[in-house]
Amino acid sequence: KKFVFMFDQAGSSEKELLGGKGANLAEMTRIGLPVPYGFTISTAACNAYFEAGQVISSQVEMQVIEALQTLEAKTGKRLGDPTNPLLVSVRSGAVHSMPGMMDTVLNLGMNDETVEGMAELTNNSRFAYDSYRRFIQMFSNVVLGLDNYYFERHLEDTREEKGYHSDTELTAEDWKQVIKEFKTIVLTYTKKSFPEDPREQLFLTINAVFDSWNNQRAVLYRRLHHIPGHLGTAVNIQSMVFGNMGEDSGTGVAFTRNPSTGESELYGEYLINAQGEDVVAGIRTPQPIASLEQDMPDVYQQLLETCQLLENHYQDMQDIEFTVESGKLFILQTRTGKRTAQAAIRIAVEMVRENIMDKRHALLRVDPDQLDQLLHHRIDPEHNLTKLAAGLPASPGAATGQVVFDADEAEVLSKDGKKVILVRPETTPEDIHGIVASQATITSRGGMTSHAAVVARGMGKACICGCESLKINLDSKQFNVESTTVKHGDTITIDGTTGEIFLGEIPMIEPELSDEFKLLLSWADEETKMGVRANADNSVDAQKALEFGAVGIGLCRTEHMFMDSSRIPTVQSMILSETMEERKEALDKLLPMQQQDFETIFETMQGHPITIRLLDPPLHEFLPDKEDLLIEVTKLQMKNADASELQEKQNILRKVRLLEESNPMLGLRGCRLAMIHPEIYEMQVKAIFNATANVMKRGIKVKPEIMIPLVSHVNELKEMRQLVNQMAEQAKDETGQEFDYQIGTMIETPRAALTADQIAEKADFFSFGTNDLTQTTFGYSRDDAEGKFLQHYVENNVLPRNPFVSLDQEGVGKLVESGVELGRKANPVLKTGICGEHGGEKESIQFCFDLGMDYVSCSPFRVPSARLAAAQATI
Numbered sequence: 001k002k003f004v005f006m007f008d009q010a011g012s013s014e015k016e017l018l019g020g021k022g023a024n025l026a027e028m029t030r031i032g033l034p035v036p037y038g039f040t041i042s043t044a045a046c047n048a049y050f051e052a053g054q055v056i057s058s059q060v061e062m063q064v065i066e067a068l069q070t071l072e073a074k075t076g077k078r079l080g081d082p083t084n085p086l087l088v089s090v091r092s093g094a095v096h097s098m099p100g101m102m103d104t105v106l107n108l109g110m111n112d113e114t115v116e117g118m119a120e121l122t123n124n125s126r127f128a129y130d131s132y133r134r135f136i137q138m139f140s141n142v143v144l145g146l147d148n149y150y151f152e153r154h155l156e157d158t159r160e161e162k163g164y165h166s167d168t169e170l171t172a173e174d175w176k177q178v179i180k181e182f183k184t185i186v187l188t189y190t191k192k193s194f195p196e197d198p199r200e201q202l203f204l205t206i207n208a209v210f211d212s213w214n215n216q217r218a219v220l221y222r223r224l225h226h227i228p229g230h231l232g233t234a235v236n237i238q239s240m241v242f243g244n245m246g247e248d249s250g251t252g253v254a255f256t257r258n259p260s261t262g263e264s265e266l267y268g269e270y271l272i273n274a275q276g277e278d279v280v281a282g283i284r285t286p287q288p289i290a291s292l293e294q295d296m297p298d299v300y301q302q303l304l305e306t307c308q309l310l311e312n313h314y315q316d317m318q319d320i321e322f323t324v325e326s327g328k329l330f331i332l333q334t335r336t337g338k339r340t341a342q343a344a345i346r347i348a349v350e351m352v353r354e355n356i357m358d359k360r361h362a363l364l365r366v367d368p369d370q371l372d373q374l375l376h377h378r379i380d381p382e383h384n385l386t387k388l389a390a391g392l393p394a395s396p397g398a399a400t401g402q403v404v405f406d407a408d409e410a411e412v413l414s415k416d417g418k419k420v421i422l423v424r425p426e427t428t429p430e431d432i433h434g435i436v437a438s439q440a441t442i443t444s445r446g447g448m449t450s451h452a453a454v455v456a457r458g459m460g461k462a463c464i465c466g467c468e469s470l471k472i473n474l475d476s477k478q479f480n481v482e483s484t485t486v487k488h489g490d491t492i493t494i495d496g497t498t499g500e501i502f503l504g505e506i507p508m509i510e511p512e513l514s515d516e517f518k519l520l521l522s523w524a525d526e527e528t529k530m531g532v533r534a535n536a537d538n539s540v541d542a543q544k545a546l547e548f549g550a551v552g553i554g555l556c557r558t559e560h561m562f563m564d565s566s567r568i569p570t571v572q573s574m575i576l577s578e579t580m581e582e583r584k585e586a587l588d589k590l591l592p593m594q595q596q597d598f599e600t601i602f603e604t605m606q607g608h609p610i611t612i613r614l615l616d617p618p619l620h621e622f623l624p625d626k627e628d629l630l631i632e633v634t635k636l637q638m639k640n641a642d643a644s645e646l647q648e649k650q651n652i653l654r655k656v657r658l659l660e661e662s663n664p665m666l667g668l669r670g671c672r673l674a675m676i677h678p679e680i681y682e683m684q685v686k687a688i689f690n691a692t693a694n695v696m697k698r699g700i701k702v703k704p705e706i707m708i709p710l711v712s713h714v715n716e717l718k719e720m721r722q723l724v725n726q727m728a729e730q731a732k733d734e735t736g737q738e739f740d741y742q743i744g745t746m747i748e749t750p751r752a753a754l755t756a757d758q759i760a761e762k763a764d765f766f767s768f769g770t771n772d773l774t775q776t777t778f779g780y781s782r783d784d785a786e787g788k789f790l791q792h793y794v795e796n797n798v799l800p801r802n803p804f805v806s807l808d809q810e811g812v813g814k815l816v817e818s819g820v821e822l823g824r825k826a827n828p829v830l831k832t833g834i835c836g837e838h839g840g841e842k843e844s845i846q847f848c849f850d851l852g853m854d855y856v857s858c859s860p861f862r863v864p865s866a867r868l869a870a871a872q873a874t875i
């Protein structure tokens with residue numbers, strides 16, 4: 001079996017096998033771009049490595065040696081040759097790009113002999129020794145597991161001793177000395193000398209890169225982005241080109257469009273006389289790419305053309321790494337560039353305008369999950385702001401929080417529910433958990449392509465980089481900007497869109513959809529075959545839903561209308577009433593309020609369909625708290641209070657105890673409540689028809705869809721259907737109005753799904769309540785599972801995803817599927833939809849589309865993303 005592929009042997013379509021980087025290197029080689037030659041060890045070799053207990057098989061070893069020989073022949077250099085040494089880079093490259101999460105080693109092949117050869121060959125001994133010390137540092141960190149701190153500390157001491165300000169001032173002799181010391185560090189901490197044999201270096205590094213697939217940050221990154229753990233990483237071995245050969249050399253990163261705003265401009269950064277990692281590691285703050293035009297006009301022109309070519313070739317914005325060696329441009333890597341939601345939309349829309357692709361492809365270029373970034377708050381521009389400092393606007397959005405200086409602490413505080421902003425001199429991939437836990441990240445060093453920026457953009461978190469006016473003191477946990485001191489725990493607000501930092505908390509305002517966003521969604525609607533409705537139960541949400549493009553309301557939860565504090569006492573007396581008279585009295589009070597609720601919502605929706613679900617209250621959510629009552633009773637007893645007052649409280653306590661349930665979620669909920677007390681639904685249905693009549697008189701068409709919750713036996717629906725029809729007849733007599741209405745049910749228990757054929761005979765529509773269906777299918781309490789064990793399950797791969805977030809297609813999905821099929825068979829005009837939380841999640845939406853559902857319904861803020869996901873499902 002073939003595990004190792006030369007760049008000019010492999011097909012670019014084999015991304016699964018070669019990883020993203022490997023496939024693109026092969027493709028660029030094929031196109032004829034200036035790519036340093038090399039080969040890729042496949043992801044299959046990585047998986048075989050893990051299966052064999054972290055050993056490279058002799059078969060893979062042989063193929064690597066063979067590929068190395070081909071590389072040597074092609075370059076005319078040899079690994080370890082003292083007079084003409086080949087140096088290589090060894091880089092990870094997974095199928096899905098995971099920037100900075102796995103390991104890389106550069107300058108491999110350096111030892112005490114080859115360094116001399118390099119010095120002679122390039123006539124530049126400073127360069128040779130600098131490269132050697134870089135190699136020792138990187139290899140020791142990545143392969144030998146030594147903390148970079150030891151080396152950096154030594155470098156710092158050396159600089160101080162010699163009175164230098166930066167590394168570029170160190171001479172060849174200085175580096176020679178540093179190298180000696182570095183080797184002593186290695187010997188001291190690993191008890192072994194630094195390996196001088198280049199082949200040994202190579203295989204140790206390949207092992208380490210494979211191992212880095214399972215390092216902590218890579219595992220965390222995969223979990224955050226739902227990347228499966230079985231894919232493995234490829235390893236790319238490529239002959240080195242050198243950006244640190246002098247002033248006519250350099251290295252950089254270029255995005256073919258601005259990844260923050262989407263603007264069509266070359267965007268990126270570079271460093272003169274530097275090597276790859278210097279730019280992304282954020283240790284030196286690089287130059288903006290525009291100034292390359294002055295520094296190296298020919299290279300700039302060639303880079304510009306190459307970027308255009310790659311963008312047109314891949315039909316997407318590219319993130320390109322390049323190196324200039326003595327005035328000659330090399331492309332080291334290209335990949336689809338990570339971008340903010342705002343940029344994703346603008347790029348997609350503009351690429352259609354520029355005829356690079358058609359609308360359908362453009363729709364696939366935007367990730368629905370990303371869109372909610374755009375639906376979040378912005379700083380209120382009307383507010384008076386005290387600006388503290390400004391850095392590079394690395395990832396947009398606004399955030400407020402307490403300042404912390406440590407990633408671990410950020411994580412701990414955020415678990416306690418605190419909002420924090422992580423402030424660091426620079427970030428390394430090891431800080432990723434802190435970035436995840438924080439509202440936003442600020443660094444004082446490093447550019448827009450540093451790891452902090454890339455990771456934050458990918459997660460839609462605000463980020464400011466290279467804010468050099470911040471003088472951070474990690475020991476005293478504070479930073480200064482001129483004379484202002486901000487301490488650990490102080491609150492600041494940041495605007496990642498402008499790069500500004502403000503003192504204190506600043507009010508935020510609601511977002512608006514940009515014209516490009518609206519345009520893209522209108523293209524989505526042209527493709528969609530499934531309606532997107534919203535879950536809304538008041539006119540504010542209904543208004544939002546319409547604004548975001550919902551075609552109707554798929555779930556109006558009427559119990560939310562009962563939760564208004566002014567109504568709670570009446571609702572409680574309705575629930576607690578012991579006689580029919582008492583209950584009627586409370587219901588009579590609620591009727592006009594309910595009617596008004598419906599009138600308002602019907603008017604807001606202006607004729608769009610509305611599914612109204614009759615009351616589904618887990619009773620405990622409405623009853624007075626038992627503990628509170630007990631305390632009140634005890635207090636009254638101690639006070640020797642008025643007997644009648646005491647008696648009244650005791651009476652309430654008694655009734656609350658009577659109604660108390662061990663499992664309220666499985667108790668007197670949904671239609672069961674109305675089976676026992678039909679007068680409650682009668683009141684609601686009456687309110688619906690009265691409101692319909694009134695609003696119709698005002699010229700607005702209303703066709704209510706009345707939905708019965710938590711049905712598990714057809715007989716429940718049969719009885720409720722009769723109730724609704726009777727009330728409709730009665731309302732018709734009273735108002736003189738003809739009604740056009742439908743009666744449907746939620747399918748949210750396994751039994752309902754399994755007997756959907758019987759139920760469908762009594763229903764005009766089904767709406768899958770996948771929250772309860774997930775709860776009852778798994779037997780997991782919706783209220784408790786997440787905190788108690790689900791998180792553990794997901795972290796330990798017991799479950800691939802949280803089933804309350806993304807529909808469990810294998811289990812719960814089977815019930816949904818049989819529900820739709822059985823229902824349709826018995827009632828061919830049955831309308832079907834979903835209204836559980838899953839209705840706004842892209843994979844669940846795809847699943848619903850595949851089953852042929854008519855609509856999905858989700859919270860108003862998720863409507864834009866659901867519209868896009870619904871379109872993608874059809875494409």
Ligand code: PEP
Nearest residue numbers: 748769770771772835836
């Ligand atoms: C459901 O169970 O999926 C549903 C939409 O109803 P609720 O969340 O109100 O129980």
Ligand code: MG
Nearest residue numbers: 748769771772
């Ligand atoms: Mg439910």
